[in-house]
Amino acid sequence: MPRIDTDNGPVWKRRTTRKQWAIWFGWLVALAITAYAWQGISEKTIWFFVQDAPRQAADIGGRMVPPKFSYMSKLWAPVWDTLNIATLGTVIALVIAVPVAFAAARNTTPHPIVRTVAIFIIVASRSVNSLIWALMLVFIFGPGVLAGTIAIGLRSVGFCAKLLYEGIEEIDHTQVEAIEATGASGAQKMAYGIVPQVLPTFAGIGVFRWDINIRESTILGLVGAGGIGLELNGSINTLAWTQVSMILLVILVTVIVSEWVSAKVRGAII
Amino acid sequence: MSVSSGPAAKAAKARQSFPTSWHKPPFIKNPLLRWSIIIGAAIYLALAFGTMDVDWGRAAEGLPRGQRFLAAFFPPNFSDNLGVMWDGIFESIWMAIISTIAGIALSIPIGLGAAKNLAPKWVYLVNRSIIGGSRTFPEVILAIFAVKLFGFGPFAGFVALSIGTIGFYAKLLAEDIENMSDSQAEAIKATGANWFQWINYAIQPQVMPRMIGLSVYRLDINFRESAVVGIVGGGGIGATLNTAFERYEFDTAAAILLIIIAIVMALEYTSGFLRKYVQ
Numbered sequence: 343m344p345r346i347d348t349d350n351g352p353v354w355k356r357r358t359t360r361k362q363w364a365i366w367f368g369w370l371v372a373l374a375i376t377a378y379a380w381q382g383i384s385e386k387t388i389w390f391f392v393q394d395a396p397r398q399a400a401d402i403g404g405r406m407v408p409p410k411f412s413y414m415s416k417l418w419a420p421v422w423d424t425l426n427i428a429t430l431g432t433v434i435a436l437v438i439a440v441p442v443a444f445a446a447a448r449n450t451t452p453h454p455i456v457r458t459v460a461i462f463i464i465v466a467s468r469s470v471n472s473l474i475w476a477l478m479l480v481f482i483f484g485p486g487v488l489a490g491t492i493a494i495g496l497r498s499v500g501f502c503a504k505l506l507y508e509g510i511e512e513i514d515h516t517q518v519e520a521i522e523a524t525g526a527s528g529a530q531k532m533a534y535g536i537v538p539q540v541l542p543t544f545a546g547i548g549v550f551r552w553d554i555n556i557r558e559s560t561i562l563g564l565v566g567a568g569g570i571g572l573e574l575n576g577s578i579n580t581l582a583w584t585q586v587s588m589i590l591l592v593i594l595v596t597v598i599v600s601e602w603v604s605a606k607v608r609g610a611i612i
Numbered sequence: 613m614s615v616s617s618g619p620a621a622k623a624a625k626a627r628q629s630f631p632t633s634w635h636k637p638p639f640i641k642n643p644l645l646r647w648s649i650i651i652g653a654a655i656y657l658a659l660a661f662g663t664m665d666v667d668w669g670r671a672a673e674g675l676p677r678g679q680r681f682l683a684a685f686f687p688p689n690f691s692d693n694l695g696v697m698w699d700g701i702f703e704s705i706w707m708a709i710i711s712t713i714a715g716i717a718l719s720i721p722i723g724l725g726a727a728k729n730l731a732p733k734w735v736y737l738v739n740r741s742i743i744g745g746s747r748t749f750p751e752v753i754l755a756i757f758a759v760k761l762f763g764f765g766p767f768a769g770f771v772a773l774s775i776g777t778i779g780f781y782a783k784l785l786a787e788d789i790e791n792m793s794d795s796q797a798e799a800i801k802a803t804g805a806n807w808f809q810w811i812n813y814a815i816q817p818q819v820m821p822r823m824i825g826l827s828v829y830r831l832d833i834n835f836r837e838s839a840v841v842g843i844v845g846g847g848g849i850g851a852t853l854n855t856a857f858e859r860y861e862f863d864t865a866a867a868i869l870l871i872i873i874a875i876v877m878a879l880e881y882t883s884g885f886l887r888k889y890v891q
Contacts, residue, residue, distance in 0.1 A: 376710065380706070382703065383707060386765050386847065387766065391761075391762055391763035392763075398761050429660065468876075470873065471837070471840045474840060474843075477854075482677060483670070483674045483678075487664050488671055534636065557750055560750065561753060565843065574753070578756060590753075598748070
């Protein structure tokens with residue numbers, strides 16, 4: 343706490359004058375950026391539509407109730423597809439993520455160059471959203487579940503590999519050394535020293551990502567990659583609002599159930 | 613061995629009574645659970661592959677198409693649509709900044725209300741269901757509705773991302789408040805502070821460092837998401853990317869993807885650095 347001497351004795355302040363000014367300046371810069379950013383958006387907005395939005399919301403909201411429950415009979419297949427996209431996508435991701443993670447972890451990587459490549463794979467996979475992956479894969483594999491599954495898989499590789507390699511870097515080295523002291527080979531060290539330590543992490547990551555993937559796979563249909571998003575897109579395009587609300591309800595239930603399952607399983611593992 | 617007495621016999625006996633080989637214990641100890649998980653997984657995989665309506669012929673046909681598709685990506689074309697690309701990128705950045713700020717501003721009251729140790733039961737339940745609702749639906753679905761309500765453009769994306777931010781930020785804020793140390797809160801209360809003073813001096817300093825880190829992290833997420841809300845009409849770089857795909861200008865699309873990856877990497881690095889700095 344800085345002390346400022348004045349005629350009436352010392353005054354105690356929380357910050358030095360310079361620091362206080364720096365903080366104010368920081369706020370000013372933040373405010374300026376915000377104002378500039380807002381202007382950038384506001385320029386491209388048609389304000390008439392925004393003013394009209396509450397009426398629109400009431401209108402669409404009114405058309406959405408009650409949800410068309412009979413539509414459920416047509417939704418079981420897309421829900422099943424969505425689950426498959428998420429689950430098989432997670433499986434693909436885990437299969438690819440394991441070698442990538444071992445290559446990316448500082449203590450198991452065979453060479454620094456390999457590590458750089460692995461880190462690049464992780465970042466590239468994480469930065470491209472699954473919807474964009476799906477957009478590209480639909481061009482290659484045609485519309486359908488396959489494109490969605492691979493999109494989810496490719497997108498999840500980065501996430502799983504990142505968490506897994508952080509887990510590998512945090513293992514207890516004394517255990518690996520103990521195995522090494524028995525004269526174990528490299529592969530044996532891996533199997534008996536490292537893998538048992540990261541297996542719970544691995545299982546936890548898999549379940550955690552599965553839960554996220556359920557949520558992501560609900561939208562892949564928007565670009566034609568299968569699942570319930572396909573129905574959602576169709577219903578929105580045909581303005582069948584009661585079907586839309588039914589689909590949203592189904593998504594809500596699916597996501598809540600998957601979150602609950604994932605929390606339970608993770609709780610049991612860890 | 614025919615030796616019946618002496619140390620050699622003892623050693624032989626010891627060898628017999630202790631196991632000489634060792635197996636790793638299985639990951640799941642309960643054999644019933646283990647086998648039911650394995651068999652269940654096998655049945656599920658068989659069912660999933662059985663019902664997955666994959667046109668393998670079409671997929672195989674897709675591989676050479678995929679090669680041509682990937683070839684069309686190279687070399688990435690940064691020059692032809694540079695103006696449009698910059699427009700999209702800046703729009704995305706503006707969207708990410710504004711939606712992070714608006715989302716956090718909305719998250720603070722909701723987060724306070726959703727903390728079990730601050731709010732009465734009914735406030736808690738109301739705020740938790742707001743958080744739950746915004747967490748359930750992916751930003752893209754929120755964006756579809758925002759586009760319906762507010763028209764095409766970045767405003768719709770901004771609304772969708774702000775709502776998405778609430779689900780993330782308010783939840784973590786509430787959890788952080790629930791995990792705070794009570795002794796500090798009590799100490800401030802004992803000075804006779806009113807509610808706002810209590811929040812400002814007892815709770816805010818405890819949660820602030822982590823929350824600053826999370827807001828940078830959320831900015832990072834919002835930029836990433838702004839690349840996809842554009843696909844459904846929410847403006848930003850996603851709209852540019854979608855247009856590039858629809859016009860089969862794959863070299864431009866490749867350039868946009870590379871720019872997105874570069875910005876995300878830069879943001880991730882900065883946010884990691886900033887989070888370390890504040891904590």
